[in-house]
Amino acid sequence: MLLTHLWTRGKSWVETEPCDLEDYENWRRFAPQNPSPISGAKWDRELAAFLGLFKWAGSQGWISSNPVLMRQVVTARGEVVEVADARANDARSANVHWLTPRTWRLWVDVGLRGHGLDGVPDQGWVGRLEDRNVAFVRLLVSSGLRRLEGASLLTFEVPKVPLAGGRYCHGKVAAKVTRSKKERTFYASSGAVGDIESYMESSRAWAISKAQAAGRYERLPEMRLVTEVSGGLKPKVRWCDRDGVVGERELNELTWQQRMLLFTEGPGGPEPLWLWLNEQGLPFLPHSWENVFRAANERCKRVLTPPEHQGMDPHKVYAPYATVHSARHSFALFMLVVLNTVMDRRYGLTPEERRDFRLLYGDPWFMVQGLLGHTNRETTVKHYLSPVRNLQLESMLRESEEPVDVPLPDLDGVFARVARDAEGIQDIDARLTPDESGAA
Template sequence: MGRLEDRNVAFVRTVVSSGLRLQEAASLLTFEVPKRRLGGGRYYRGKIAAAVTRSKKQRTYYVSSDAVGDVESYAASSRAWVIRRAQKAGRYDRLPEMRMLIEVTRGLKPKVRWCDQDGVIGEQELSLLTWQERILLFEEGPHGPEPLWLWLNERGLPFLPSSWENVFRTANKRCERILTPPEHLRRDPHQVFAPYATVHSGRHSFALYMLVVLNYLMDQRFGLTPEERRDFRLLYGDPWFMVQNLLGHSSRETTVKHYLAPVADLQLRAMLASTDDDPAEAPMPELDAVFARIARESEGIQDIDSRLVPAAGNAA
C-alpha cells in the first residue's frame, strides 16, 4: 500500500463503519468529517451532500470514532506530507483553476463562498456542490494553498473517486499472491484462498452488520416485551427501516432485496423480522457466533475478523 497506507486504511474504515457509497465517501471535504471530542461516544454524525448521492438528497451519516481517528491520523501525517511537497514544487500555483475558500456559512443550508484566480467571488449551497466543483476548493494554509478535498494522491492532488477501484484491485491481487499456496501444495486447484473485496463490499458489510446488531439490541439488550417492540417499531421504525435510511435507499424493498438475499440460507428473514416470541425464552447467540455462522453457511459471504464481507458488491 506504500506511503499512503494510512489514507487507504482510513478510507476503508470510513466506508465500512458508515455504509457510504464510493462517490459519497470519496467526495468528502475535510470539514465534512466529524471531529472527535472527549466523551463523544462510539459514533459521530455528519452530513452527506445531496449532489454526490444517488438520490440527490442530503442525508445524515454516522461514522465510528475509530474511523474518525484514522482520518485524523492520515490528515496529520501522509496528507500533510504530500501537501507540503506539492507546495514546495509549486504544483498548486500551476493549477488551471482554483477556488480559494472565504467562508462556510452556518444554518440549515450552509453556503460556501470562494474567490477564484481572477478575483471573482462565487457562492453555492454546500449540499449542491458536485464532486467536480469540490475538487477546485482550497484554503489558505500556513505555507500556501491546501486542498479541501480530503483524499489526496502522492502528488498532493485530489484522488478521483474512480481511482479507488484500482486501489482495491491492487490490494486483492496482492492478497491473492501472498495467501495462495504454490500449486503443488493445493488439494483443490479451484479453491479460493484469499478474500476479495470492493469498495461496495464495505457498504454491504455495514448493512448486514447493522441489521443483526439493531435486531439484537431491540430484542435482547432493551429487554422489550412483544408489545413494547411493536410500539418501538411504530415510533422509530424496525431495523430494516433504520438501515434503509442509513444507506439512503428510496424504499424498504430495495434494502430487503439486496441485503436479505445473501443470507437467505440461514432463514434470517425470521430472525431479523418482527416476532411475537419472547426473546428471553430463546436468546440470540453471541454476535460473533452469528456472523461466523452467516459466513460459513451462506454463499458469497466472507468472514474477515468477525465481520460480514460479501464476496462481490453490487450497486445498491
C-alpha cells in the same frame, strides 16, 4: 456486434425486426457454439443501449416502429412503467460481496498494511499512503457511504462531534454527490474518524508541503480559494478565483468536480479542501479507488492462498475479496445484525414489547434503509441484504451461547453463523484458516 450480426443477414440496422433481436440474444446468451456467453445483467445493459438507439431512430424518422418490444409493469410504488420485454429474468443488478467484520480486518491488514502470515508487515513492505487507504476503507465500512460520497468529502465535512457513548460520530453528505440528490446524515465510527485525523496530520500534510515546495498548486489551471463557509440549514461556500472573481454556491449543490477546485489558505500557502490526496498532493479521483482495492485483492490472494491451491480449488476460499461497494453492503449486513442484537438483548424486549417498538420507531430493516439513504425498502432487502432476508435473525440471535456485553458486543460468532446459513457472505477468521463448511 449487433450491427455485424445484422450485416451477416444482409440487413441494415434500420431494418431490424423483433425476431432479429431474439436471435441475437439467443447467440449472446445461450448458444452452445458461443465460447463466451454473457450474463443476464450484461444482456440487460446491451438491451438498454439498443432501446436508446431505436427510440432515437424513431424520433428522427429513420424507422416506423421500435423492434425492441415493450411491456407494462407495476413498480413497488404502484407506478405503471414500460420495460423491455426481453429483459433477463436471471439478471443480477450488481456483483455483490459481503464481508464480516473480522474478514474486513484481515483484508485491511494483509491487503493494505502488508501483513504476512505471521501477522506483521513483510520485510521491505512500503505502504504507499497506507494510512490514507486504511482510513478510507474504514470510513466506508463503518458508514455505508457510496464510493463517490466518501471519495468527495471535504476536510471540514469530516465528522467531529461524537454521539453519546462515543462510538460513532455523525456528519452530512451533500445532496449533489448522492444518487438520490438528497442530503442525508451519515454515521462513522470514532475509530474511522481517528484514522482520518491521523492521515490528515501525517501523509496528507506531507504531500501538501511537497506540492507547495514544488509549486504545483500555482500551476493549476483553475483554483477557488474559499473565504467562508456559512452556517445554517443551507450552508454556502464563498470563494475567490485566480482572476479575483468572487463566487458562491450552496454546499449541497457543489458537484464532485467543483469540489476538487476548492482550496484554503494554509500556513504554507494554498491547500486543497478535498480530503483524499495522491502522492503529488493533488485530489485523488473517485474512480482511482478501484485500483487500490484491486491491488489489495491481489496481495490477499497471493499471501493467503497456499501455492498448491492457486487457481485450482473452487470449493475453498482462503483470501477475502472486496470491492468499494462491498463496503456498503457489508455495512448494511452489520447494522442489521447489530440492531437486532441491541433491540433483543440490550433492552431485553419481549416479543410484545418488540412489536410496540416497531410501531413507534420501525424495525431494523427500516432503520438500515434510512442509513443507506434508500427511498425504497425493496432495494435494501432485495439487493443489499439478500443473503439474510429469509433468515430468522431474532431466533438465531437469542440462541447465541457466548455472553454478550453492552452496548455493542463482539459479534464474530454471530456473523460466523450468519455466513454458514446464508450464501455469498465471506467469513475468514484472523487465524487465516478458511471456514470448513465452504461459507468463507
